[in-house]
Every structure is written in C-alpha cells, then in structure tokens.
Amino acid sequence: ATGSAPFFGQSVAEIFANLLAREAESIRKRVPQFPRELERIIFKALAKDKNKRYASSAELLVDLQQARFELLGNTSPTMPSSAAFAIARRRRSLRRWLAGSTVAILLGAAVWFAVNHWPAPPPSKPVQVDTIIVSEFTNHTGDTVFDAALKQALTGWLQQSPSLNVVSEAHLRQSLFYLKKPQDQPITPAIAREIAQREGDKAVINGSISGIGNQYLITLEAQNSNTGDVIARAQAQADGKNKVLDALHAASDDLRKKLGESLASIQKLDVAPSEATTPSLEAFQAYAMAQGQANEANFARSIGFYKQAIELDHNFAMAHAGLGIAYLALGDESLGNEALTHAFQLSDKVSERERLYIRAHYYQNVTGDLPQTIDLLRLYRDTYPNDAAVPLQLSVAYLTLGQFEQAYTQVKRALELNPKSGSARGNAILALTALSRFQESKAVFDQAQTLKLADDASIRGAYIYTAYLMGDDAAVQQQLEWSRGQPDGFILNSQLALIHENEGRFAIAAADWKQAIARMTDQKLVNSTATLVTQETLDRALVGSCDDAGLRLDRSLAMDQERTMQGTAAIAFAFCGQPARATAIRQSLAKAYPEDTIINHVFLPDIDAAISLSEGHAEDALNALAPSIDYDILGIGAYLRGLAHLAVKQGAAAAADFSFPASHRSAFVLCQVQGMNVAYPLSLLGLARAEALQGDLTKARQQYQVFLDYWKNADPDLTPLKEARLEAAKLGISE
Numbered sequence: 001a002t003g004s005a006p007f008f009g010q011s012v013a014e015i016f017a018n019l020l021a022r023e024a025e026s027i028r029k030r031v032p033q034f035p036r037e038l039e040r041i042i043f044k045a046l047a048k049d050k051n052k053r054y055a056s057s058a059e060l061l062v063d064l065q066q067a068r069f070e071l072l073g074n075t076s077p078t079m080p081s082s083a084a085f086a087i088a089r090r091r092r093s094l095r096r097w098l099a100g101s102t103v104a105i106l107l108g109a110a111v112w113f114a115v116n117h118w119p120a121p122p123p124s125k126p127v128q129v130d131t132i133i134v135s136e137f138t139n140h141t142g143d144t145v146f147d148a149a150l151k152q153a154l155t156g157w158l159q160q161s162p163s164l165n166v167v168s169e170a171h172l173r174q175s176l177f178y179l180k181k182p183q184d185q186p187i188t189p190a191i192a193r194e195i196a197q198r199e200g201d202k203a204v205i206n207g208s209i210s211g212i213g214n215q216y217l218i219t220l221e222a223q224n225s226n227t228g229d230v231i232a233r234a235q236a237q238a239d240g241k242n243k244v245l246d247a248l249h250a251a252s253d254d255l256r257k258k259l260g261e262s263l264a265s266i267q268k269l270d271v272a273p274s275e276a277t278t279p280s281l282e283a284f285q286a287y288a289m290a291q292g293q294a295n296e297a298n299f300a301r302s303i304g305f306y307k308q309a310i311e312l313d314h315n316f317a318m319a320h321a322g323l324g325i326a327y328l329a330l331g332d333e334s335l336g337n338e339a340l341t342h343a344f345q346l347s348d349k350v351s352e353r354e355r356l357y358i359r360a361h362y363y364q365n366v367t368g369d370l371p372q373t374i375d376l377l378r379l380y381r382d383t384y385p386n387d388a389a390v391p392l393q394l395s396v397a398y399l400t401l402g403q404f405e406q407a408y409t410q411v412k413r414a415l416e417l418n419p420k421s422g423s424a425r426g427n428a429i430l431a432l433t434a435l436s437r438f439q440e441s442k443a444v445f446d447q448a449q450t451l452k453l454a455d456d457a458s459i460r461g462a463y464i465y466t467a468y469l470m471g472d473d474a475a476v477q478q479q480l481e482w483s484r485g486q487p488d489g490f491i492l493n494s495q496l497a498l499i500h501e502n503e504g505r506f507a508i509a510a511a512d513w514k515q516a517i518a519r520m521t522d523q524k525l526v527n528s529t530a531t532l533v534t535q536e537t538l539d540r541a542l543v544g545s546c547d548d549a550g551l552r553l554d555r556s557l558a559m560d561q562e563r564t565m566q567g568t569a570a571i572a573f574a575f576c577g578q579p580a581r582a583t584a585i586r587q588s589l590a591k592a593y594p595e596d597t598i599i600n601h602v603f604l605p606d607i608d609a610a611i612s613l614s615e616g617h618a619e620d621a622l623n624a625l626a627p628s629i630d631y632d633i634l635g636i637g638a639y640l641r642g643l644a645h646l647a648v649k650q651g652a653a654a655a656a657d658f659s660f661p662a663s664h665r666s667a668f669v670l671c672q673v674q675g676m677n678v679a680y681p682l683s684l685l686g687l688a689r690a691e692a693l694q695g696d697l698t699k700a701r702q703q704y705q706v707f708l709d710y711w712k713n714a715d716p717d718l719t720p721l722k723e724a725r726l727e728a729a730k731l732g733i734s735e
Contacts, residue, residue, distance in 0.1 A: 368596030504714025567603030651693030
C-alpha cells in the first residue's frame, strides 16, 4: 500500500524482532487518501495479539466485502433487527491459522485494488459521511420525557437521507457484547465512538438538550470517530416543550446539509414532525419504547406502547404500522391488517421513507398484491440504495411468487450490504435450493456456520431441504439434533414431516406433525398449529386418506382464519367429497381478497379445479386452471391439470402437465404452497399413466418404475401405491 514493507531491518533477525515487537507504521501517514477502513482491516490482520486478529479467512472476507462496497461508493450495512444478524465470533484453534496463506492473498488483492483505484482527495466541499452512529442524547433538563424520544426521532430523520447509513440499535447492542459491556448499557458518546473506531464507522452523532424555564436548546454534533474532531454542528431553539421535536427536526436538517446532502434531497424526502410523524413528544416517547421492545422481538410487550402512542396521537401513522407488524408477528392477521390499513390511510402525510415503508407492508400483507409490492420496493431501493432491508424484503416477495432467480439476485445485494444478515442467508439457501444449486446453497450455509449465524431455526430449516435433496442423510440428522433443544425447533419437525410425506411415509410424518404441534403448543402458538393440521389434512387427502378430515378442518378453521390456510382447507374439502364446504370458503376468499396475487392466481383456480374434478367435470377443471398456468411453480395446479387431461383421455397434454412438477423436484419438495410436496411423487405416477394412455408402453414401464423406486419406502397401504403396483404388474413390471 505504501511501496515498502510494514516491518524492516538491517538483518533477518532484526526484521523478525520488529515483526514480533513493533507495530506497523500507519499507511495513511504515507498515503493520506488510502481508505481508513481498509487500513483497519490490514492492521487487524497484522495484530500482535492473536485474539485481536482475524480468526478465519471467512471473517476477513466479510470485512473485505464491506470495504469493497465503500470503495465503490456504497456504505456499510445496516442491521435492521437482532434476529437478522450475528457478528462473527473468533475461534482460537490452531486449525484456523492454516488459512494464513488465503488471508495474505486476500489482503494483497485488496491493497492492490485500493492503491490502483482509490481516487485522489476531492476538492473542498461539504463533509461527506457514510455510516454513522447516533449516541444517546445528553439530557441537561432533568425531564425524563426526552431520554428515549429524542434519539429515536433524530435517528428516524437521519434515516430519511439516502446518503447517510445509520447503524441500527440492534447492531449497537451486539457490538456492546464484543466490547464486554452489558447489552443494556446506554450508547453514550464515548461508547459510540469506541464502537465506531472498532468497526470503521465514519462518524458519531451526539445530541444534547438544555433548558431554562420554557426555553430549550438542541445541539447536534457530528464527531470524526477516529480523531474526535467535530466536523459539523447544528443548533436550534424551542419555545416550549411542545416545540422541541420541531426544533430537533430543524437541527437535523441543518446537520444533514452540512454533512453534504443537497437541500433538494432534504426537501423532497423529509416532512416536518408537526405535519407527519407526530407533534406529540409524549406519543413519540411511547413509540420509542415500543420500537425498543420490537427490536428485541418482544412483540407482545411492544403492543401496549404502540397503543399508548396512538391514544396520544390518533394520526401517528408509524405507530399504527408498528402495531400492525407486531400483531402479524404474533400470528393475528385480523388485528395486524386492521392496524396496517389505518397506517396506509394516513400515509399521505408522512416522509417519503415512511410512506414507502407503510405502503410496501400494506400491499404485501393486507391486500396481498405482490406486483404492487415489488414496484414499491423497487422505488424504495432506488431511493435508498444502501438500505439492506429493502432487497431482503424484495427477495421475500420474489420467493413468494416462486421467482427464485430474481429472489437470489436481491438476496445477493442484501448480503453485499450486510454480509452478517442471518435472514438474508436463509433466503439465499431457499432460493438456491429451489434452483437445484445445492453446492452453492451448502456454501452459504457453511459460511453462516463460520460466522456463527447458523444457530437459527430458519437457516437450519432452509438447509435441511438442501441436505435432503443432496442425499446427505447425515446433514439432515445434524439439523434435527440441533433443533431438539431450541424453542423454535418445531420448524424442523414440520419440515421433516413434509419430507417424509414426499417419500410416501405418512405414518412417520404423522408423528413428526404431532411433535411439531406439541412444541408449538408449548410455545403458546396454539392458533398457528391450525396451519399445520390443515396442511397435513390436505396432504393425506391427496393420497385418498380422508378419515376425520372434516372434523380436523373444522377445528382448524375455528382456531384461525388465515387466508392461505382457508384455501388449503377448501382444496382438502373438495378432495374429501365436500364440495359445498369448499365452495363456501372459495366465495369468502374471493370477496375478502380481490387483489391478493396468491389467492387469485393459485388458490382460487386450484379450489375450482378440485371441486370440478370431485364432481366429475374435468372440462370445467381445465377451464378454471387455464388462467393460472404461469403460476404452476406454486401450488398443485399443474398436477390438477394433469388429472383433468387424464380424465378426458388427452394423454399427451396430461404428460406435459405432469412433466412440470416432475422436472422441478426441488421447488416442489420445498413446498412453497401446501400440497406441493405430495404432488411431486403423484405427478411421477401421473406421467406413467399419461404415457400408457398414449400407447407408449416402453415409456410407461420406465415411468412406473421411476415412481415405484421413489416410493420404495412408502406406506404399503397408500391408495396411489396399491393402484400403481396393479397397473405396473399389467405391464409386466414386478418389484
């Protein structure tokens, strides 16, 4: 980086002595324009104390990825929630040091890139700041109402800027752990600077409030995290407590301008609190308390604070939005959608970022309009390109649509912005598995383990599919062993049930479902167990097992009315000879969710087709499924279409229908929509029947054998298996 070695001497012995005892000279002393973050990485790699060095090449790679995006003009990642990230912990075993040669290569490449591509210092202009930390406000007034509210408000307004990246509260709490400080320790200016220096963040924003009588003075200072110098300052006065938020807002705008943001950007993307967020300091204090609980995933506790904020200001849009998301996180779709709808109705008078946030959640969760959701998230992404949460939410939308390539593109971007996001890695594993890119999926999981991100049921639950589809039974068992002591380990029990059903092992799957439901009940997720019961009932119905189906479905619907669960129940009712019940649910869904993408393009056509097939009207089934062919990667539409074509003796068309699930095993085993895991093996059988219908007995024999091999461990009394054996025997096939 400087054109000379970090350690030198007149002899080999002197060089080694310096290497062991002397710190390397600062690169920036010789090359002032050299990136500060890259210098930090180099000196961490050269640290004398092994406990301060990188424990692995994977940990180094994460920091280099972040530095690379700073070199290209991006900012360091944000960490939206404590559940979405974990920082790599050091492993001090000898084996880790075998990665030394890789470390040297990566460092060399990074230094070469920086020296050859880092621009010369720019001409004088307003100070440019990337990643910043907001410390706790220094409250000289003695009034506790200011303690949490002012920091929360300032953070929100600074986040309106597309050029500033505010480190999340969850990330700061995690950083305290690595500083060996209590995680409830206030982020004082001194601690904020210590975190910033450790992680290479550019600046710390310190705020204070003082008052004399009814007059208040707000002071904001941006402090260079390395030198401690104040690089920008803003002040504003408030005539009374009810004007403090307005004064803070004015000071934050002034600070943003001094930190380099254009006035046009501030005017476009921001709205004064009296016009948007809330003019009530007490309401904002309650909102700050709610956000603090939500950031720790204490959604039940957050609800009371959100309600208090709303009581103090009925037009507080973000409080309504937070309340809705908390209810949804607790599985209450009705109350969640009600609160989000109220937030949406208030979203005309909020900042641009808040408006995009509220509307994206509204369309994704309330109306279910995924194309509209994606359009909003794209606008959100383009307006705030450094917000790692946006491509992550986009990846969820694409996964829901079964657009796995697009989902992976977005999740890659999320990981570029935030390499330590566990949620993003879980989505990457799902997308890659659906695309049958198993080695890449395994690599993502392995890196998650290296970074200590894999102690999460969503990541383990995603990877269990990869392991199963790769035929790695040992890895499947490893995930199950891990899940036994975990509160949310029921996720893996339910996914193992889906895998066993895919293999035709319904008796074993029943035990898996039972265990999952018991564990969910222990976690007081009683309503959510209805989804599992309904899914198991549909899967059994697909193989002709309808014993007590009506009773099970009635109990589930009494516990929960979630829309996709209702759709699943309707299909099960149709397969079990109760078309009237299926029709009633279908009509209710169509009326309640006219804009929901999955309901209208997947569930309603599948319900109509299942009803028509149960009544012997195959042509009606084909008509019902015709508009949904573009959604065959979701649900069981292709399988139902194949059944209808078999019923009207159109073998070639049936073969084409069944070939779709048969050629997309990974996506169907993942079971994005209920029933897909069972529709896959049944499509193998359907393909054999379609070939026989066409008179191609050679292909028919081959396909029957494929099905029988796939279900070689299936329960022997399953109706499809017994029928297949009889049909295969007539063609001269014996097992």
